[in-house]
Amino acid sequence: MINNNNKKINLNKLKEPELMFGFEQKLEDPRDGLSLFGPFEKSRPLGIQWGIIGTKDGFNRFKNWVKKIQGPISNIPPDIARPPFPGFEAVFGIPWEIEPVLRLEVTEEEIRKNLYLSDKHQRVYNTVEIFSDKIEKSLREEDKTPNIWFVIIPDEIYKYCRPLSSVEAELKIEPEYKMSIEYAKSIRSETKSLFEIDNKAAIPYEYEVNFHNQLKARLLEKRVVIQIIRESTIAYEDFKTSSGRAIRDLDKLQSAIAWNISTTAFYKAGGMPWKVGTIRDGVCYIGLVFKQNPIGGPKSACCAAQMFLDSGDGVVFRGAVGNFHDPVSKTYHLNFESAQKLVEKAINAYKEKKGSLPKELFIHGKTSFSYEEWEGFQKGGVSSINIVCVRIKDAKDLKFYRKGKYPVVRGIAYIIDEKFAYLCTKGFIPRLQTSTGLEVPRPLEITICRGEADIEVVLKDIMMLTKLNYNACIFGDGWPVTLKFADAVGEILTAGPIQKLDVPPLSFKFYI
Numbered sequence: 001m002i003n004n005n006n007k008k009i010n011l012n013k014l015k016e017p018e019l020m021f022g023f024e025q026k027l028e029d030p031r032d033g034l035s036l037f038g039p040f041e042k043s044r045p046l047g048i049q050w051g052i053i054g055t056k057d058g059f060n061r062f063k064n065w066v067k068k069i070q071g072p073i074s075n076i077p078p079d080i081a082r083p084p085f086p087g088f089e090a091v092f093g094i095p096w097e098i099e100p101v102l103r104l105e106v107t108e109e110e111i112r113k114n115l116y117l118s119d120k121h122q123r124v125y126n127t128v129e130i131f132s133d134k135i136e137k138s139l140r141e142e143d144k145t146p147n148i149w150f151v152i153i154p155d156e157i158y159k160y161c162r163p164l165s166s167v168e169a170e171l172k173i174e175p176e177y178k179m180s181i182e183y184a185k186s187i188r189s190e191t192k193s194l195f196e197i198d199n200k201a202a203i204p205y206e207y208e209v210n211f212h213n214q215l216k217a218r219l220l221e222k223r224v225v226i227q228i229i230r231e232s233t234i235a236y237e238d239f240k241t242s243s244g245r246a247i248r249d250l251d252k253l254q255s256a257i258a259w260n261i262s263t264t265a266f267y268k269a270g271g272m273p274w275k276v277g278t279i280r281d282g283v284c285y286i287g288l289v290f291k292q293n294p295i296g297g298p299k300s301a302c303c304a305a306q307m308f309l310d311s312g313d314g315v316v317f318r319g320a321v322g323n324f325h326d327p328v329s330k331t332y333h334l335n336f337e338s339a340q341k342l343v344e345k346a347i348n349a350y351k352e353k354k355g356s357l358p359k360e361l362f363i364h365g366k367t368s369f370s371y372e373e374w375e376g377f378q379k380g381g382v383s384s385i386n387i388v389c390v391r392i393k394d395a396k397d398l399k400f401y402r403k404g405k406y407p408v409v410r411g412i413a414y415i416i417d418e419k420f421a422y423l424c425t426k427g428f429i430p431r432l433q434t435s436t437g438l439e440v441p442r443p444l445e446i447t448i449c450r451g452e453a454d455i456e457v458v459l460k461d462i463m464m465l466t467k468l469n470y471n472a473c474i475f476g477d478g479w480p481v482t483l484k485f486a487d488a489v490g491e492i493l494t495a496g497p498i499q500k501l502d503v504p505p506l507s508f509k510f511y512i
Contacts (some may be wrong), residue, residue, distance in 0.1 A: 339376025
């Protein structure tokens with residue numbers, strides 16, 4: 001390969017990582033592996049014991065979809081990049097009964113009297129409360145406990161309950177009690193008001209204006225596993241424009257939707273669809289998560305960590321809240337004490353799961369690691385554990401091109417030296433005979449910032465971690481799972497009052 005300076009450079013092609021499925025069989029594509037050999041874990045769960053909450057229409061649409069996935073689903077015409085779905089029990093070897101364990105109904109009247117409130121904080125908070133209160137009540141009063149809750153929301157909730165949503169003038173409803181955002185924030189960040197009505201009215205302003213993140217945050221303490229699905233996702237043909245055309249053209253995505261929701265359901269119900277094909281024993285991966293604290297000033301941020309074991313299982317735990325954000329450079333860095341405690345938590349969580357200490361601990365972040373952080377990480381570890389800090393970010397100064405209509409093959413690596421390399425996690429996939437994305441993909445820029453490790457081993461690990469997203473049944477992601485959901489996890493942790501989210505380490509399934 002020749003660069004712009006007419007200098008020859010050498011590129012490496014990393015082998016596509018294999019995944020392990022039933023009977024310890026290995027293949028590259030999770031859909032191939034599940035279709036041929038079934039999931040890695042065949043002993044659990046015994047079935048999808050599901051609960052559902054939504055409108056009557058939402059329940060009927062999802063029930064019809066569950067009936068649909070009992071058999072095969074194919075795209076017409078066939079598409080090698082979107083293979084057919086053989087049917088849920090045919091893939092996972094367990095039943096998904098058509099009737100739920102529990103059904104909770106939300107009426108359209110309940111939704112509408114809150115969904116059109118002009119104040120976006122009250123609109124989202126009250127709408128979320130309709131769903132969260134009913135689920136929490138069922139936990140207190142019902143003997144049956146679903147292993148996964150499906151929250152089926154009308155598309156109007158998706159439309160009006162996001163950060164930039166607004167309600168049309170003719171639909172707006174003025175709330176009974178108005179409060180300025182500035183006054184609400186002062187109550188949140190300073191002292192409570194002498195008037196109880198003000199304290200109560202300020203509560204909605206403690207939460208993020210996002211239905212998805214807020215509902216997950218409010219149910220986190222209750223250990224409720226949920227999957228939020230728009231009605232139009234599972235019944236797109238019911239939603240049409242005035243001219244009769246589908247509002248969302250999902251006709252060619254039916255098998256993909258079946259694969260994704262079914263795999264997520266299996267994982268969230270307690271099963272492991274697949275695991276890493278070639279395991280380096282004793283390796284632990286941590287992805288740092290940062291999110292600015294909405295009420296703590298420009299430097300205040302919440303830190304958490306996503307920990308993934310060599311098996312692929314994931315755990316999320318909170319780190320700390322502190323002045324970790326630099327408003328000038330827009331980067332995040334832990335102080336010594338927080339870095340020490342984070343590694344201690346990770347090691348303890350690993351030991352609890354595996355019964356031994358890890359041999360290697362790779363810490364992934366989107367920014368570089370300071371000397372103070374490094375000192376804290378080392379203090380929190382033990383001498384037998386090799387700790388390595390790796391920065392992973394989108395490359396801004398480099399793209400790879402090749403002749404023909406497709407970009408370079410996924411897995412191309414350009415190793416600059418023993419600490420720095422570029423890695424193409426997107427690109428042409430021979431198995432699918434197509435590429436991911438429509439644009440020329442940017443490679444990831446990989447830097448070993450602290451510690452010692454073989455750069456090629458680091459690249460191979462990152463490639464492997466792009467295949468552990470159980471929230472979607474796809475060939476591979478552009479980002480390793482350690483950082484893929486970093487923003488989403490951070491948003492859930494800060495979607496409500498941070499002091500209320502002092503939860504112990506929880507499985508990754510509670511966040512995705």
